Amino acid sequence: MRGFVPHNAPQLRQMLRAIGIPSLRALLPTLPEGEPVEHKVEGIPKPLSEWEIEKTLEERFFLEPLPKTVLLGAGAYCHAIPAAVEALAQRGEFLTSYTPYQAEASQGTLTALFEFQTFIARLFGMEIANSSMYDGASSLAEAVLMAFRVTKRHKALIKATLHPEYRETLKTYVAPLGFKLKTLPITPKGASDLASLDAELDDGDPVGAVVVDYPSFLGTLEDLGPLVERAHKKGALVVSVTYEPTALGLIKAPGDFGVDIAVGEGQALGNPVAFGGATLGLFATKASLVRQMPGRLVGETRDAKGRRAFCVTLATREQHIRREKSTSNICTNHAHFALRTSIYLALLGASGIRRLAKQNFQRAHYLAELILEEIPNARLLFDGPFFNEFAAAIPGLTGERYRELFKEGILLGLPLRDVLIRGLALPKESFLICATETLNYEQLEEAVKKLAWAIKH
Numbered sequence: 290m291r292g293f294v295p296h297n298a299p300q301l302r303q304m305l306r307a308i309g310i311p312s313l314r315a316l317l318p319t320l321p322e323g324e325p326v327e328h329k330v331e332g333i334p335k336p337l338s339e340w341e342i343e344k345t346l347e348e349r350f351f352l353e354p355l356p357k358t359v360l361l362g363a364g365a366y367c368h369a370i371p372a373a374v375e376a377l378a379q380r381g382e383f384l385t386s387y388t389p390y391q392a393e394a395s396q397g398t399l400t401a402l403f404e405f406q407t408f409i410a411r412l413f414g415m416e417i418a419n420s421s422m423y424d425g426a427s428s429l430a431e432a433v434l435m436a437f438r439v440t441k442r443h444k445a446l447i448k449a450t451l452h453p454e455y456r457e458t459l460k461t462y463v464a465p466l467g468f469k470l471k472t473l474p475i476t477p478k479g480a481s482d483l484a485s486l487d488a489e490l491d492d493g494d495p496v497g498a499v500v501v502d503y504p505s506f507l508g509t510l511e512d513l514g515p516l517v518e519r520a521h522k523k524g525a526l527v528v529s530v531t532y533e534p535t536a537l538g539l540i541k542a543p544g545d546f547g548v549d550i551a552v553g554e555g556q557a558l559g560n561p562v563a564f565g566g567a568t569l570g571l572f573a574t575k576a577s578l579v580r581q582m583p584g585r586l587v588g589e590t591r592d593a594k595g596r597r598a599f600c601v602t603l604a605t606r607e608q609h610i611r612r613e614k615s616t617s618n619i620c621t622n623h624a625h626f627a628l629r630t631s632i633y634l635a636l637l638g639a640s641g642i643r644r645l646a647k648q649n650f651q652r653a654h655y656l657a658e659l660i661l662e663e664i665p666n667a668r669l670l671f672d673g674p675f676f677n678e679f680a681a682a683i684p685g686l687t688g689e690r691y692r693e694l695f696k697e698g699i700l701l702g703l704p705l706r707d708v709l710i711r712g713l714a715l716p717k718e719s720f721l722i723c724a725t726e727t728l729n730y731e732q733l734e735e736a737v738k739k740l741a742w743a744i745k746h
Contacts, residue, residue, distance in 0.1 A: 305366060308411035340369035340496040340727055345580070347623030357698040358736045360656070362678045364425070364452050364506070364725025365533045365565060366557040368645075369727055371636050373557045378629045380621035398624060399599035403587045405627040408634045412534060412642075413551040414542025415573035419584035421627040425554030426458035428529050431583040431617055432572065433498050433551045437468065438528040438581050438616075442497030444469040446489050448481055450505035452532060453708055459500075475713075478673030479509025481516050490523040502530040503543060508719060509671050510680035526550060533557055534571065535725075536676040538646030538684055550574045559633025560626050567643075569626035577605065583617030648726040653734065656724045657681070657739040664744065671717060678723040682706065685744040694743050699736050 296304070301313070310316060315438040337345065348357075378384070382397060402420040409418040433445050446465075447456065449472050460470060463479045473487065481501055490496055499520045503508050517527045531553035543551040555569035556562070574582050580603065588602035604616065637645060657679050660667050670680040677697040686701070694701050702722035705715050714741050724733060 293664065297405075303450070329335055333356055333414070337621045338369075339372060339534035344727075358728060358732050359700045360702045360722050360724060360728075360736065361700050362533065362725075363703040363721050364454070364554060365562050365568075366533055366535070366723065367727050368535065368557055368678075368725055369563055370559055370561065370633065371634055374629055374632045377632050378625065383628055384625070396599060399587050399601070400484065401628045401631055402585075402622075402624060403589060403599050404635070405631040406587060408631060409555075409571050410573055412537050412634070413571070413573040414544025415533075415548075415673070416544070417430045417575040417579050417582070417586070418573035418588050419582055419622075420556050420573070421555070421573050421622040421624065422584050423533060423623060424566075424568040425552065426455045426568045426570075428552035428554075428572045429500070429528065430459045430587050432552045433500065434462065434530045434617075435529060435550060435581050435583060436498035439578060440495075440524060440526060440529060442495045442498040442525070443467070444471065444494055445497050445498040445500055446471055446473045446486065446499045448473045448505065448655075449713055450479065450507050451500065451502050451530065452506040455502075455530065459475075459526035467676060468693065469494070473501075473697065475509075476673075477671065478511070479505060479507060479671035480511035480673060483515055483519065486519055488526065490519060494524040496520070496523065498526050498528050500528045500530065504531070504533060504536055504540075504676045504678065506532065507671065507680040508675040508723075510674045510676060513543065515549060517547045521547070528552065531571070533676065533678070535646055535649060537643070538642035538644075540646075540676065544573070547576065555626065555630050558630040560629055560692050567626065569624065569630060574692065580617060584619055587621055588680060620631070645726060646676075647725070652724040652726065652728060653677040653679065653722075655730060656737070659733060660740070662739050663741050670715065671728060677679055677725055678721065680715075680721050682719050683740070683744075686718050686720070686740070690743045695738060697739050697743075699739055701736070701740065716727060 305312065314320065314351070333673070337433060362368075374656045385400070406418045410416065423433065436445070437443050443466075445468070447459070447470055454458055463470065472490065476482050486499070497518065501511075501513060501516060503513060513527070513529065520527045526549040527547070528550045529548045529552070531537065531543070531551070534553050534555060535557050551571075551573045553571040555571045558569075560569060572582070572584060579586070585601055587599055587605050590596040590598050590600055634642065653676065657669065660681060660683070664683055666684045667681050691701060691704060702720040705719040705721055706717055708721075
């Protein structure tokens with residue numbers, strides 16, 4: 290019985306005396322004679338964090354073996370999700386609710402979305418955020434179209450490191466409209482090439498949007514200030530893309546650089562990887578541009594009795610289904626995922642997400658140092674700063690050895706030979722490697738030992 294209640298032996302005796310029961314067995318008269326009341330659970334190490342307990346149970350009860358060390362990011366990130374997120378998000382009033390056409394009838398849902406908007410605006414350092422979108426890729430495409438509407442220009446410069454899937458989504462949106470996309474080269478540090486940016490801004494074909502990922506798809510970080518300043522001088526808007534919003538707990542927010550539209554993917558904020566989806570689009574902008582912002586915006590107001598209330602404001606759903614005359618053809622949002630993100634960020638708070646970001650930063654840099662020390666001729670592809678993800682050339686790690694490592698329980702990042710990065714010539718045996726707080730230092734050390742062994746043999 291003790292395995293199921295948080296009480297020690299003296300506390301149990303005290304409670305039994307209080308209710309006049311001689312023993313625990315007397316509470317269970319239907320229990321067969323000879324069946325022990327107290328069972329000891331063997332083999333559970335302690336103390337463990339919530340995440341470690343979850344992984345221990347997965348290893349014991351999953352029929353198929355799971356990779357124990359996942360070093361894969363590339364736009365979808367494995368983070369520890371507190372049990373409270375699942376417990377609260379699965380409540381029936383949240384799980385089954387959906388904003389109806391008369392949105393104000395769902396005050397609970399609107400309240401949660403209003404809080405979500407507040408969290409995202411603060412995280413991105415922007416003045417206003419919408420109540421979520423489909424995913425990061427569609428958020429980017431909508432942001433570029435918004436920039437074109439604001440500037441009345443139809444050319445965008447896209448940093449070379451942009452996630453290939455985001456690039457293809459953006460192309461699908463703008464190509465039928467005849468709009469132009471041009472690649473912006475990068476420096477050896479993985480930052481935007483400002484000389485190339487200046488040349489493009491001055492070439493006579495006005496640029497409406499400059500798109501930069503932050504951190505980039507290849508993990509690199511850069512100071513966005515000079516890029517934003519140059520773009521604004523030429524009348525272009527800057528759109529930042531963040532695949533891993535956990536980074537914003539540690540690095541400078543896009544809004545602090547003067548970015549006009551900040552978009553991203555919210556999967557990392559309390560949502561499971563779940564085989565690649567579903568995901569959550571984040572979208573924030575300056576208040577001066579709010580009339581051109583796609584998606585829904587929940588505002589705070591007062592009802593007829595003066596009570597605090599919430600409503601969908603500035604635009605109705607019907608305004609988003611007018612084809613080419615609409616601000617956006619996204620007329621809904623991923624409300625349940627936004628709810629999970631709100632719960633997650635509320636649980637962490639400002640100090641919590643900063644601590645979490647530090648853990649990610651420290652583990653990734655520790656892993657990178659191990660690889661450079663233990664693997665002959667290994668090198669990072671860029672010498673600039675990174676957060677929890679980095680691109681590395683690992684000579685000798687062929688496809689066969691990569692698969693052997695997987696059989697050993699190690700998923701060593703994304704092989705970049707399978708990824709098309711515009712304008713970049715990457716070494717054949719290059720990998721995008723990520724480390725989050727879900728891995729301890731012993732796991733990282735063991736992964737590098739097995740990597741070294743696989744290359745040698």
